Amino acid sequence: MESPELSFTLAYVVFALCFIFTPNEFRAAGLTVQNVFGSWLGSEDVGFIQYHLRRTSITILVHSALPLGYYLGMSVAAPENVGYVQQVTTYYVHMTLQADCHVTVTESTQHELSPDSSTPVEMLTLRVESINPAVRPFGFRINSTDYSDFREKLGAPIRLSPNVVIHQTISDLFLETFRAQVELNQPYTLPGGQELELCIGCMQVPARTKLVRRCHAAGADNESECQQCFCRPMWCLTCLGRWFASRQDQQRPETWLSSKVPCPTCRARFCILDICMVR
Ligand SMILES: [Zn+2]
Ligand SMILES: [Zn+2]
Ligand SMILES: [Zn+2]
Numbered sequence: 001m002e003s004p005e006l007s008f009t010l011a012y013v014v015f016a017l018c019f020i021f022t023p024n025e026f027r028a029a030g031l032t033v034q035n036v037f038g039s040w041l042g043s044e045d046v047g048f049i050q051y052h053l054r055r056t057s058i059t060i061l062v063h064s065a066l067p068l069g070y071y072l073g074m075s076v077a078a079p080e081n082v083g084y085v086q087q088v089t090t091y092y093v094h095m096t097l098q099a100d101c102h103v104t105v106t107e108s109t110q111h112e113l114s115p116d117s118s119t120p121v122e123m124l125t126l127r128v129e130s131i132n133p134a135v136r137p138f139g140f141r142i143n144s145t146d147y148s149d150f151r152e153k154l155g156a157p158i159r160l161s162p163n164v165v166i167h168q169t170i171s172d173l174f175l176e177t178f179r180a181q182v183e184l185n186q187p188y189t190l191p192g193g194q195e196l197e198l199c200i201g202c203m204q205v206p207a208r209t210k211l212v213r214r215c216h217a218a219g220a221d222n223e224s225e226c227q228q229c230f231c232r233p234m235w236c237l238t239c240l241g242r243w244f245a246s247r248q249d250q251q252r253p254e255t256w257l258s259s260k261v262p263c264p265t266c267r268a269r270f271c272i273l274d275i276c277m278v279r
Contacts, residue, residue: 020063033059052093059090085128085154087140094138096130103128104159108144108166124166126150126158145173160251174256178241181257181272188212188276190233196278197232201239201264208278209233209240211263215273226260229268233278240264240275 044051087094107125122144129137188210196206211229247261260271
Protein backbone atom coordinates (compact mmCIF):
# COMPACT_ATOMS: atom_id res chain seq x y z
CA MET A 1 0.00 0.00 0.00
CA GLU A 2 1.23 3.49 -0.87
CA SER A 3 2.53 5.63 1.95
CA PRO A 4 1.04 9.12 2.43
CA GLU A 5 4.57 10.57 1.95
CA LEU A 6 4.86 9.05 -1.52
CA SER A 7 1.41 10.33 -2.53
CA PHE A 8 2.33 13.79 -1.27
CA THR A 9 5.68 13.73 -3.08
CA LEU A 10 4.05 12.70 -6.35
CA ALA A 11 1.32 15.32 -6.00
CA TYR A 12 3.92 17.96 -5.18
CA VAL A 13 6.12 17.05 -8.12
CA VAL A 14 3.11 17.25 -10.44
CA PHE A 15 2.11 20.60 -8.92
CA ALA A 16 5.66 21.95 -9.16
CA LEU A 17 5.98 20.83 -12.78
CA CYS A 18 2.61 22.38 -13.62
CA PHE A 19 3.50 25.59 -11.77
CA ILE A 20 6.70 25.94 -13.75
CA PHE A 21 5.37 24.81 -17.10
CA THR A 22 1.92 26.36 -16.53
CA PRO A 23 -0.45 24.30 -18.66
CA ASN A 24 -3.60 26.04 -19.87
CA GLU A 25 -5.57 24.72 -16.89
CA PHE A 26 -3.12 26.40 -14.49
CA ARG A 27 -3.23 29.64 -16.46
CA ALA A 28 -7.01 29.57 -16.46
CA ALA A 29 -6.99 29.03 -12.70
CA GLY A 30 -4.57 31.96 -12.30
CA LEU A 31 -1.79 29.79 -10.88
CA THR A 32 1.11 31.64 -12.48
CA VAL A 33 3.76 33.81 -10.90
CA GLN A 34 2.43 36.85 -12.79
CA ASN A 35 -1.08 36.24 -11.46
CA VAL A 36 -0.27 35.27 -7.90
CA PHE A 37 2.03 38.29 -7.44
CA GLY A 38 0.06 40.51 -9.83
CA SER A 39 -0.61 43.33 -7.38
CA TRP A 40 3.05 43.55 -6.33
CA LEU A 41 4.35 43.38 -9.91
CA GLY A 42 2.31 46.37 -11.04
CA SER A 43 1.41 47.02 -14.65
CA GLU A 44 3.58 45.85 -17.53
CA ASP A 45 2.27 48.63 -19.76
CA VAL A 46 2.96 51.42 -17.28
CA GLY A 47 6.35 50.34 -15.98
CA PHE A 48 7.80 47.76 -18.34
CA ILE A 49 11.32 47.60 -16.87
CA GLN A 50 10.17 47.70 -13.25
CA TYR A 51 7.57 45.04 -13.94
CA HIS A 52 10.05 42.64 -15.52
CA LEU A 53 12.74 43.30 -12.88
CA ARG A 54 10.22 42.31 -10.22
CA ARG A 55 8.82 39.45 -12.25
CA THR A 56 12.22 37.90 -12.92
CA SER A 57 13.25 38.31 -9.24
CA ILE A 58 10.10 36.74 -7.88
CA THR A 59 10.24 33.98 -10.47
CA ILE A 60 13.80 33.10 -9.45
CA LEU A 61 12.75 33.11 -5.80
CA VAL A 62 9.68 31.01 -6.31
CA HIS A 63 11.26 28.55 -8.71
CA SER A 64 14.38 28.07 -6.63
CA ALA A 65 12.09 27.20 -3.76
CA LEU A 66 10.77 24.32 -5.83
CA PRO A 67 12.93 21.19 -5.94
CA LEU A 68 13.47 21.40 -9.66
CA GLY A 69 15.85 22.59 -12.20
CA TYR A 70 15.10 25.24 -14.42
CA TYR A 71 12.76 26.08 -17.16
CA LEU A 72 13.31 28.51 -19.93
CA GLY A 73 10.40 29.90 -21.84
CA MET A 74 10.87 32.63 -24.21
CA SER A 75 8.88 35.04 -26.15
CA VAL A 76 10.11 37.62 -28.50
CA ALA A 77 8.56 40.94 -29.11
CA ALA A 78 9.52 44.00 -31.07
CA PRO A 79 6.64 46.40 -30.54
CA GLU A 80 6.90 49.29 -32.98
CA ASN A 81 5.51 51.87 -30.58
CA VAL A 82 8.19 51.25 -27.98
CA GLY A 83 11.20 51.16 -30.29
CA TYR A 84 12.96 48.34 -28.48
CA VAL A 85 13.82 44.80 -29.41
CA GLN A 86 13.20 42.72 -26.33
CA GLN A 87 13.65 39.10 -25.52
CA VAL A 88 11.72 38.11 -22.45
CA THR A 89 12.72 34.80 -20.88
CA THR A 90 11.81 33.44 -17.50
CA TYR A 91 14.96 34.71 -15.81
CA TYR A 92 16.21 37.49 -18.09
CA VAL A 93 15.02 40.41 -20.11
CA HIS A 94 17.30 41.33 -23.00
CA MET A 95 16.60 44.69 -24.47
CA THR A 96 18.14 46.97 -27.04
CA LEU A 97 17.02 50.09 -28.85
CA GLN A 98 15.66 49.29 -32.28
CA ALA A 99 17.66 52.13 -33.80
CA ASP A 100 20.89 50.73 -32.33
CA CYS A 101 20.57 47.14 -33.31
CA HIS A 102 21.62 44.94 -36.19
CA VAL A 103 19.64 41.79 -36.70
CA THR A 104 21.14 38.93 -38.68
CA VAL A 105 19.62 35.62 -39.68
CA THR A 106 22.46 33.24 -38.88
CA GLU A 107 20.84 29.90 -39.61
CA SER A 108 17.79 28.35 -41.20
CA THR A 109 16.83 24.76 -40.50
CA GLN A 110 13.99 22.68 -41.88
CA HIS A 111 12.16 20.25 -39.64
CA GLU A 112 9.73 17.57 -40.75
CA LEU A 113 7.17 17.56 -37.96
CA SER A 114 5.59 14.29 -38.92
CA PRO A 115 5.87 11.96 -41.90
CA ASP A 116 2.39 12.92 -43.10
CA SER A 117 2.67 16.68 -42.80
CA SER A 118 3.39 17.94 -46.28
CA THR A 119 5.07 21.19 -45.32
CA PRO A 120 8.21 21.13 -43.21
CA VAL A 121 8.61 23.75 -40.52
CA GLU A 122 11.43 26.16 -41.09
CA MET A 123 13.09 27.64 -38.03
CA LEU A 124 15.31 30.69 -38.25
CA THR A 125 18.01 31.64 -35.79
CA LEU A 126 18.36 35.39 -35.40
CA ARG A 127 21.10 37.29 -33.64
CA VAL A 128 20.59 40.79 -32.28
CA GLU A 129 23.67 42.95 -31.80
CA SER A 130 23.70 46.49 -30.56
CA ILE A 131 26.14 49.25 -31.42
CA ASN A 132 25.98 50.06 -27.70
CA PRO A 133 28.82 48.03 -26.14
CA ALA A 134 26.94 47.80 -22.85
CA VAL A 135 24.28 45.66 -24.48
CA ARG A 136 25.25 42.04 -24.85
CA PRO A 137 24.26 40.33 -28.10
CA PHE A 138 21.45 37.83 -27.84
CA GLY A 139 19.78 35.35 -30.11
CA PHE A 140 16.47 33.65 -30.56
CA ARG A 141 14.65 31.33 -32.92
CA ILE A 142 11.40 31.96 -34.76
CA ASN A 143 9.27 30.10 -37.22
CA SER A 144 9.94 31.46 -40.68
CA THR A 145 6.23 32.22 -41.10
CA ASP A 146 6.59 34.84 -38.33
CA TYR A 147 9.66 36.33 -39.93
CA SER A 148 8.05 38.92 -42.18
CA ASP A 149 5.84 40.08 -39.33
CA PHE A 150 8.92 40.52 -37.16
CA ARG A 151 10.75 42.32 -39.94
CA GLU A 152 7.82 44.66 -40.44
CA LYS A 153 7.73 45.53 -36.74
CA LEU A 154 11.47 45.96 -36.65
CA GLY A 155 11.28 48.47 -39.48
CA ALA A 156 14.92 47.94 -40.40
CA PRO A 157 16.66 45.64 -42.84
CA ILE A 158 17.65 42.24 -41.53
CA ARG A 159 20.90 40.81 -42.77
CA LEU A 160 21.22 37.29 -44.01
CA SER A 161 24.42 35.47 -43.23
CA PRO A 162 26.08 34.07 -46.35
CA ASN A 163 24.50 30.76 -47.43
CA VAL A 164 21.31 31.33 -45.46
CA VAL A 165 18.23 31.12 -47.65
CA ILE A 166 14.80 31.57 -46.14
CA HIS A 167 12.77 29.25 -48.32
CA GLN A 168 9.27 29.58 -46.95
CA THR A 169 9.42 33.25 -46.25
CA ILE A 170 10.86 34.39 -49.51
CA SER A 171 9.02 32.20 -51.96
CA ASP A 172 5.73 31.51 -50.18
CA LEU A 173 5.10 34.89 -48.65
CA PHE A 174 6.18 36.64 -51.81
CA LEU A 175 3.82 34.45 -53.84
CA GLU A 176 0.88 35.57 -51.69
CA THR A 177 1.65 39.22 -52.29
CA PHE A 178 2.43 38.57 -55.94
CA ARG A 179 -0.93 36.83 -56.46
CA ALA A 180 -2.90 39.56 -54.69
CA GLN A 181 -1.17 42.22 -56.77
CA VAL A 182 -1.83 40.46 -60.09
CA GLU A 183 -5.51 40.01 -59.21
CA LEU A 184 -5.78 43.82 -59.20
CA ASN A 185 -4.60 44.03 -62.81
CA GLN A 186 -7.04 44.15 -65.70
CA PRO A 187 -7.73 40.61 -66.97
CA TYR A 188 -6.94 39.42 -70.48
CA THR A 189 -9.64 37.88 -72.63
CA LEU A 190 -8.53 34.97 -74.76
CA PRO A 191 -9.32 35.53 -78.48
CA GLY A 192 -12.18 33.38 -79.74
CA GLY A 193 -11.14 29.89 -80.82
CA GLN A 194 -7.94 29.86 -78.73
CA GLU A 195 -7.81 27.20 -76.02
CA LEU A 196 -5.93 27.39 -72.75
CA GLU A 197 -2.98 25.02 -72.57
CA LEU A 198 -1.43 23.45 -69.51
CA CYS A 199 1.31 25.47 -67.80
CA ILE A 200 4.65 24.38 -69.27
CA GLY A 201 6.28 24.83 -65.87
CA CYS A 202 4.24 22.42 -63.76
CA MET A 203 2.00 20.68 -66.35
CA GLN A 204 -0.66 20.58 -63.63
CA VAL A 205 -2.96 23.53 -64.16
CA PRO A 206 -4.03 25.71 -67.10
CA ALA A 207 -1.63 28.48 -68.10
CA ARG A 208 -3.74 31.34 -66.92
CA THR A 209 -1.39 34.28 -67.33
CA LYS A 210 -0.61 36.52 -70.26
CA LEU A 211 1.98 39.28 -70.38
CA VAL A 212 0.58 42.49 -71.86
CA ARG A 213 2.52 45.69 -71.48
CA ARG A 214 0.20 47.84 -69.40
CA CYS A 215 2.58 49.91 -67.32
CA HIS A 216 3.21 53.48 -68.40
CA ALA A 217 6.06 54.44 -66.16
CA ALA A 218 8.86 55.29 -68.55
CA GLY A 219 12.29 54.17 -67.49
CA ALA A 220 15.32 56.43 -67.42
CA ASP A 221 16.37 54.85 -70.72
CA ASN A 222 15.07 52.21 -73.10
CA GLU A 223 17.11 49.57 -71.34
CA SER A 224 14.96 49.77 -68.22
CA GLU A 225 11.56 49.97 -69.94
CA CYS A 226 9.15 47.08 -70.22
CA GLN A 227 8.70 45.41 -73.59
CA GLN A 228 5.73 43.72 -75.23
CA CYS A 229 5.75 39.93 -75.00
CA PHE A 230 4.00 38.13 -77.87
CA CYS A 231 3.95 34.70 -76.26
CA ARG A 232 0.63 32.90 -75.90
CA PRO A 233 -0.42 32.10 -72.30
CA MET A 234 2.15 29.48 -71.21
CA TRP A 235 2.55 29.77 -67.46
CA CYS A 236 0.33 29.49 -64.41
CA LEU A 237 0.47 32.27 -61.85
CA THR A 238 2.41 30.20 -59.30
CA CYS A 239 5.12 29.20 -61.77
CA LEU A 240 5.36 32.76 -63.08
CA GLY A 241 5.59 34.02 -59.48
CA ARG A 242 8.39 31.56 -58.71
CA TRP A 243 10.21 32.66 -61.83
CA PHE A 244 9.71 36.31 -60.89
CA ALA A 245 11.06 35.65 -57.38
CA SER A 246 14.02 33.62 -58.63
CA ARG A 247 15.26 36.51 -60.77
CA GLN A 248 15.47 38.90 -57.82
CA ASP A 249 18.21 40.04 -55.51
CA GLN A 250 17.71 37.49 -52.73
CA GLN A 251 19.21 39.87 -50.18
CA ARG A 252 16.73 42.67 -50.89
CA PRO A 253 13.18 41.26 -50.92
CA GLU A 254 11.74 44.75 -50.42
CA THR A 255 12.70 45.59 -54.03
CA TRP A 256 11.05 42.55 -55.60
CA LEU A 257 7.60 43.87 -56.40
CA SER A 258 8.93 46.94 -58.14
CA SER A 259 11.48 45.24 -60.36
CA LYS A 260 11.38 43.95 -63.92
CA VAL A 261 12.25 40.49 -65.10
CA PRO A 262 12.50 38.86 -68.54
CA CYS A 263 9.64 36.71 -69.85
CA PRO A 264 10.72 33.09 -69.22
CA THR A 265 10.06 32.24 -72.86
CA CYS A 266 10.94 35.23 -75.07
CA ARG A 267 12.97 37.34 -72.60
CA ALA A 268 10.87 40.50 -73.11
CA ARG A 269 11.13 42.56 -69.91
CA PHE A 270 7.96 42.83 -67.86
CA CYS A 271 6.87 44.15 -64.50
CA ILE A 272 4.11 43.06 -62.16
CA LEU A 273 1.63 45.52 -63.74
CA ASP A 274 2.00 43.68 -67.05
CA ILE A 275 0.80 40.31 -65.79
CA CYS A 276 -2.83 39.63 -66.70
CA MET A 277 -5.02 36.75 -65.59
CA VAL A 278 -6.67 35.04 -68.54
CA ARG A 279 -10.47 35.02 -68.22
ZN1 LIG B 1 2.61 26.11 -63.45
ZN1 LIG C 1 7.22 36.27 -73.78
ZN1 LIG D 1 5.88 46.93 -67.11
